[in-house]
Amino acid sequence: MTQARAQPKPAEQAGPKPAQIDRNGVLILIRSTLLALDQANKTGNYTVLRDLGAPAFQVNTAARLAEIFAKQRSDNLDLSGVAAIDPQLSLLPQIEPNGLMRMSGFFPSVPSQVNFDLAFAPVNGQWRLFGLSVALGQAAPVAPAPQPLVAPPPAAAPAPAPVARKATPERKPAQPASPRH
Template structure:
């Protein structure tokens, strides 16, 4: 299972390790039995928050400064296949759009995919940070390096945080809206004291 496949499955824009999936096959991929499946990761909530926040804040600082050296150095060897210049190219759109990820420091993420260990040994999780006017959707992959989880892949997209209501139907031009009381005919034998309402074209 490659990062490119994961991205296609979720419909997210693949970032970060885009060249990794093309150049490197994750370990044990060819020998993985078909029946082997992902299993829940043995990691507590605080550990999850630290991984998510440290990764996205490092990306935010890189986008704001244009310097991706630290982000690259924090990554696993498979992520470091990308040079700092290559990472700058990959994240050029987010940098140009001035995407601000600083809110991840105070907003709790909502996980749509709980942390799990993939058959290839990578730690995978996905979710979003609800915010206004848009939310940040993420998918992260981490590889074990010397007893620590280090970023292997980052996928981001930005979407609406709440459903958008359709526009209210407009009253047709030139049509008068008359309430039921106004439209009631006068009682028989009693002349109306008010002129009839008319619509001007």
């Protein structure tokens, strides 16, 4: 008996590839996303952050985003410095096999740095927010290794709905790395 199997498309076989985006485009995406989060945290109004996202990100209600970022809000986390400081990228913008553009890095500052992991989906010729993770960490010359933000879906299953992730303090390097929540 013979069985037919669907062959993966070339894009599914290949790993991530560098994104075709210039430095200014990268800075705009990072800064606008983190400033939108900062303003949402300061006002308690997450509708603009939600509405700036891709349709798959918009499955998060403004109330759900408020829950996710409640700790940052209660800690009065101030992300406004991202407007003036240049980010250091630990993961250059790349297109994942699932079509998302992902980048990770940090904004150095003393005594802590702002670590970020962002994913964007292409929507009508524009990159729109798909997922984000933001956390404070210790100032260091290099960012911690990025953890998976969104897992690519299995070949036959639909993609899971993206969600924003809570900020959690970075673990000390001596401890085993674990995904951020």
